[in-house]
Amino acid sequence: MELEMEGLKPAAVYVTSPTYHGICSNLSEISRMCHSQGIPLIVDEAHGAHLGFHSQFPCSALQQGADLVVQSTHKVLCSLQQSSMLHMSGNLVDRGRICRCLQTIQSTSPSYLLLASLDAARSHLSENPEGILEKALKIAVEAKDMIEKLPGVSVLGFQSFPKFPAIDPLRLTIGFEQLGLSGHDAYEILYKDHEIVGELVGTRCITFAFNLGSSREHVQRLVSGLKHIVSSPAFIQGDKRRKKHVDSAPFADIRTSLIPRDAFFKSKRKMSIENCIGEVCGELICPYPPGIPAMIPGETITERALNYLLDVRSKGAIIVGASDPQLSSIVVCNS
Structure with missing residues (x-):
């Protein structure tokens, strides 16, 4: 509604379904709403390449009207690691433009071993x-x-x-x-x-x-x-033995002071974690699992986010992206 008031229109709607834990969204309703406004629906179905192939499985994103669907075929259908598929449906997305984009970012030397494994997985599944x-x-x-x-x-x-x-x-x-x-x-x-x-x-x-x-x-x-x-x-x-509960990410009080690009080029310094609240984060800090950034460059560092990061690290999570994985210090942007 805010975009309409400004005379703008969303380029697309992006949904992750199913989640890593297998929770599926109502893509049929989402696609209906999108298509009524002429907006394509893009679905990250990385964990759902098998959906729709059994009567007791949820319907796939394509069966529910999605326009672009990305699947990690290797996760359940057993193609080789890193092999995936991009599916298209409908007329809202320009196929020629998708092909040109893929030509821009894809290697001119694809792995034929991965491609063969995708075809083998497809052939195996198509039998029964x-x-x-x-x-x-x-x-x-x-x-x-x-x-x-x-x-x-x-x-x-x-x-x-x-x-x-x-x-x-x-x-x-x-x-x-x-x-x-x-x-x-x-x-x-x-x-x-x-x-x-x-x-x-x-x-x-x-x-x-x-x-x-x-x-x-x-x-x-x-x-x-x-x-x-x-x-x-x-x-x-x-x-x-139960430990004190700490809020989970994402947080509702996120505030950005710089866009990530400007934060990337900004001069930076390391600061002890005790003193960095209120500073502008200069690095992407991502606990794995779940592999979702808790802070990104340009975001204002809050006590709530720091408590979450320290809590998950104490419970065994690996901190990816931070210059100091132990989180004794954080890289911040100079003002």
């Missing part, structure tokens, strides 16, 4: 998509049924997101707050003692992904590892 994905679906459902019965852990489901239309059944997110454990604490036990590798480790939970290579042996090992955690005397009295 429902049957191929059935095994992974059954294993995922069995795993959730068993884990939901374990005391002290929680499984992300519709009760947490009642307004969202669907959740990817091949994603399993397990919370450990009742045990007083962070996701990093739990993951260290699962990885070191049971050789279990998670898809995404967070401050409160771990997300696991099922794909075409998942087996019941993997599920049995995961359940066994979780049973070991919940039965450990050190965690049974978890309420006494």
